[in-house]
Structures are given as structure tokens and as C-alpha cells.
Amino acid sequence: MNDVLKQYVQVEITGNLKEDIAAIFHYHQDEETLKHVLKVAEEAKRISKRFGVEPEEAEQAGLLHDISNIVPVNLMLEVAKELSVKVEEEEYKYPRIIHQKLSRAMAEQVFDISNPNILNAIECHTTLKSHASQLDKVLFIADKLSWESPEHNFQHEIRQKIENNELNQAILIYLNHIWEQRNNLKLVHSWTIQAREDMLRILSQKEFSKLNETIIESKDILDMLDSLLREPAPFWNWFYSDRSKGIPFFANYPDENLISYFENEIIPQGNMLEIGCGPGRNAIYAALKGFKVDAADISEEAIRWAKERAEESKVNVNFECKSAFDLIPKPEYYDFVYDAGCLHHIWPHRRIEYLKLIYSTLKTGGYFGLTCFAPGYTEIGGALELSDYEIYREKSMKGGQAYSKEKLFRLLEDHFDNIEFRSMKACSEDSGKFGVPFMWASLWRKK
Numbered sequence: 127m128n129d130v131l132k133q134y135v136q137v138e139i140t141g142n143l144k145e146d147i148a149a150i151f152h153y154h155q156d157e158e159t160l161k162h163v164l165k166v167a168e169e170a171k172r173i174s175k176r177f178g179v180e181p182e183e184a185e186q187a188g189l190l191h192d193i194s195n196i197v198p199v200n201l202m203l204e205v206a207k208e209l210s211v212k213v214e215e216e217e218y219k220y221p222r223i224i225h226q227k228l229s230r231a232m233a234e235q236v237f238d239i240s241n242p243n244i245l246n247a248i249e250c251h252t253t254l255k256s257h258a259s260q261l262d263k264v265l266f267i268a269d270k271l272s273w274e275s276p277e278h279n280f281q282h283e284i285r286q287k288i289e290n291n292e293l294n295q296a297i298l299i300y301l302n303h304i305w306e307q308r309n310n311l312k313l314v315h316s317w318t319i320q321a322r323e324d325m326l327r328i329l330s331q332k333e334f335s336k337l338n339e340t341i342i343e344s345k346d347i348l349d350m351l352d353s354l355l356r357e358p359a360p361f362w363n364w365f366y367s368d369r370s371k372g373i374p375f376f377a378n379y380p381d382e383n384l385i386s387y388f389e390n391e392i393i394p395q396g397n398m399l400e401i402g403c404g405p406g407r408n409a410i411y412a413a414l415k416g417f418k419v420d421a422a423d424i425s426e427e428a429i430r431w432a433k434e435r436a437e438e439s440k441v442n443v444n445f446e447c448k449s450a451f452d453l454i455p456k457p458e459y460y461d462f463v464y465d466a467g468c469l470h471h472i473w474p475h476r477r478i479e480y481l482k483l484i485y486s487t488l489k490t491g492g493y494f495g496l497t498c499f500a501p502g503y504t505e506i507g508g509a510l511e512l513s514d515y516e517i518y519r520e521k522s523m524k525g526g527q528a529y530s531k532e533k534l535f536r537l538l539e540d541h542f543d544n545i546e547f548r549s550m551k552a553c554s555e556d557s558g559k560f561g562v563p564f565m566w567a568s569l570w571r572k573k
């Protein structure tokens with residue numbers, strides 16, 4: 127560590143980044159910055175996965191980005207020069223801007239950070255820069271979202287873009303905000319201007335690929351409708367990434383109705399496919415009961431978890447990270463297809479293909495088990511009964527679509543006989559079964 131830093135870093139660096147950062151800010155009695163960096167680290171980590179960023183890198187960048195705040199602002203330029211930080215002419219107009227480069231130098235020298243992804247993101251966390259990496263962008267936006275009150279108008283808009291996985295659009299909202307105020311600001315850094323030009327170019331390229339957005343055949347209509355709704359995989363990866371979340375169906379228990387089909391010997395053993403298997407609780411149970419199970423989910427995180435569970439249970443399940451639409455067709459192969467809460471997330475315009483797939487993959491007389499959201503339970507965690515049209519008007523599935531009994535029969539009765547139709551039975555945590563009253567449990571047989 128350069129001698130000039132020693133006077134600021136009076137605590138022992140243990141290697142536990144979070145604790146070391148806290149100790150340094152406590153020493154300088156700067157609780158405000160500590161609170162801020164913890165918030166930025168958490169936000170950056172939260173949104174990292176949906177933009178293909180390593181959560182650990184996002185968190186470390188967040189913790190370190192404002193470490194130079196322990197140097198008084200009037201000394202920042204001096205310390206920066208001492209550490210051989212390159213100061214641009216324009217930065218003398220507003221010396222505080224140097225804190226981003228100074229934080230980078232301190233991350234290297236005080237905390238031995240050598241990961242260039244992290245260092246680069248810290249270096250441009252205030253201004254951004256051209257050709258920014260995903261981590262640069264994630265840290266930049268997490269910083270802007272973590273500013274304390276008063277809440278700026280644009281923060282709400284940025285948040286919405288982030289929730290829609292539109293990182294570049296979120297960034298452009300902020301950069302436009304800066305651009306509009308350029309005449310009142312001490313400095314609009316050239317990196318910021320270049321970053322804004324980048325964003326405009328990237329987004330307009332998307333816009334001008336409009337020629338490709340031409341509807342020529344029926345398939346193009348489906349693609350167009352896809353484009354109105356959120357890509358499912360990033361959401362589900364995020365959803366399953368924190369296993370400690372108290373989501374009831376994260377527990378490794380099979381559905382109560384599935385248990386009843388097997389225990390009452392309604393469904394004979396054979397080949398089974400589970401679509402949208404999540405972390406595998408039903409597929410593993412069925413395999414333990416003697417089924418030969420293929421199970422698929424769109425989320426890599428869910429499949430990783432499912433494979434770990436199968437290994438713990440010493441059971442063989444063919445888990446695949448695939449959407450239902452990418453499965454290799456196995457016509458008339460399965461004796462049983464199970465869908466535990468997948469259909470209610472399938473976009474209505476893709477449902478036709480989805481149900482065809484289930485039908486074609488089942489043997490004649492094969493069974494289709496389905497649990498899905500029932501209407502009327504929004505207050506206790508159930509979904510809204512959105513009409514199919516409403517989903518496109520709202521451009522959202524709103525966390526899943528509740529189906530009325532009539533609608534399910536209309537969708538299925540031409541091709542399937544209904545064997546059982548009831549509400550799922552509520553099951554307590556210690557019952558070893560999963561069951562919530564706001565879902566239908568239904569069993570069908572292919573005609």
C-alpha cells in the first residue's frame with residue numbers, strides 16, 4: 127500500500143471484504159457512506175444474474191465503489207496523483223469526480239483486488255463510459271437506484287425498466303436526465319457523453335431492425351407476441367438463485383395430489399415427463415416410486431438444484447434445462463405427463479403448441495396431471511384471473527394466470543377425459559406434502 131493511504135487505512139485488513147469495509151467506514155465515522163455502499167452492493171447483487179453478471183463480482187464492486195470517500199474531497203486530487211491516477215483536464219472543473227478513479231486505485235492497493243471487471247466497474251461507476259461491460263452497467267445503475275431521499279422522479283422509471291430486464295433503457299433514462307440538465311451542471315464528463323451516445327446507438331439499432339419486424343407467416347405473429355412479454359429464463363434463474371427464500375414449493379415435498387395418484391394406483395408406473403419441474407421435488411418422488419422420469423425446466427438454477435437433490439436421494443432422473451418447446455419430441459412415449467404450475471405461466475399464444483405437445487407425447491390412454499392457479503384467491507397468494515386478451519393489453523402475465531374450471535375444460539375436453547378435478551388440499555409444512563388451496567389439482571386421460 128502506498129504510504130499516502132496509510133493515514134486513511136488505520137484498521138487491519140483481514141480479507142473479509144464486507145467486514146473490512148465496515149471497519150474502515152466506522153473508523154472514519156462515516157456511517158452514511160457505509161449504509162450507501164451496503165445498499166449498492168445488495169442491489170447490484172440482486173440484479174446481477176438477470177444481466178449475466180457474476181453476483182459475487184457485483185457485490186464486491188458495490189462494496190468498494192465509494193471507498194475513496196474516506197479521503198477528504200479537497201485532498202482527493204492530491205492523493206490520486208500520488209497513486210499515479212490519470213486525471214483528465216476536465217476533471218479539475220469538478221474534483222469530486224476523481225473519487226471513482228481513486229476508489230479503483232484503493233481497491234487495488236488496499237484490498238488487493240486484481241479482477242479487471244471489478245476494477246473497471248468501480249472506475250466508471252459515476253459517469254459510465256463507452257463500451258461499458260455488463261458489470262459496469264449493473265454497478266452504475268445500482269448506485270443511481272440507491273441514492274437516499276428525496277427520491278428522484280427518474281428512479282421509479284429506472285426501476286421499472288430493470289424489472290423488465292431492460293438495462294440499456296434504464297441507463298438511458300438516467301443519462302438523458304443528465305443531458306437535459308447539462309447547462310446547470312459543473313461537469314458532464316466526456317465518458318458520460320460517450321456512454322449516452324453508445325446507448326442511443328445500441329437502442330436505435332434495435333429500433334431500425336424494424337424491417338425484420340415484418341409479419342409474413344403465422345409464426346411471425348407468435349414471435350411478435352413473444353416480444354411483448356418478458357423473457358422467462360432470466361426471471362426464473364433469478365427466482366431460483368436464492369434457495370433460502372421462504373417460497374413454499376422450494377421445500378422438497380411432492381404435490382399431495384401426485385402422492386394420491388400413485389398411492390391409489392390410479393396411474394401405473396411407466397415413462398413420465400414433468401414440464402417446468404423446478405428444483406425437482408415431484409420428478410424425484412416419481413422416480414423413487416419407480417417411474418422412468420424425464421424432467422425439464424427453463425431455469426438453469428432450478429435444474430442445478432434438482433440434480434443436486436436427485437444425487438442426494440440417489441435416484442436417476444433425466445433433468446434437462448430446456449423449455450417445453452425445445453424438448454426433442456417423443457411421440458406416444460409417455461404414460462404420464464405432469465405439469466405442476468407450468469401451464470399458468472405459458473403465454474396464451476404459445477399454449478396451443480404447448481397442449482399439442484403434451485397430447486402428442488402421451489400414449490393413448492396416458493395420463494396428464496395438472497395443477498394450476500384457480501381464480502378467487504388473490505388475497506392469500508393466488509393469481510389474478512386475467513383473460514387471454516388482457517395479458518397482451520397489460521403486456522404482462524402478472525406472475526401467472528388463474529384459470530377457471532370452465533376454461534380448463536374448454537381447453538382440454540376435446541382431447542382428454544377428465545378423471546379428477548378438485549382444489550388442491552392445503553398441507554402443513556410438516557406433512558411431507560405440498561398443497562395450497564388456491565390451485566386446482568386435476569387429472570386427465572388422453573382420449
Ligand SMILES: [Fe+2]
Nearest residue numbers: 191192251252
Ligand atoms: Fe460514487
Ligand SMILES: [Fe+2]
Nearest residue numbers: 166191192269
Ligand atoms: Fe455511490
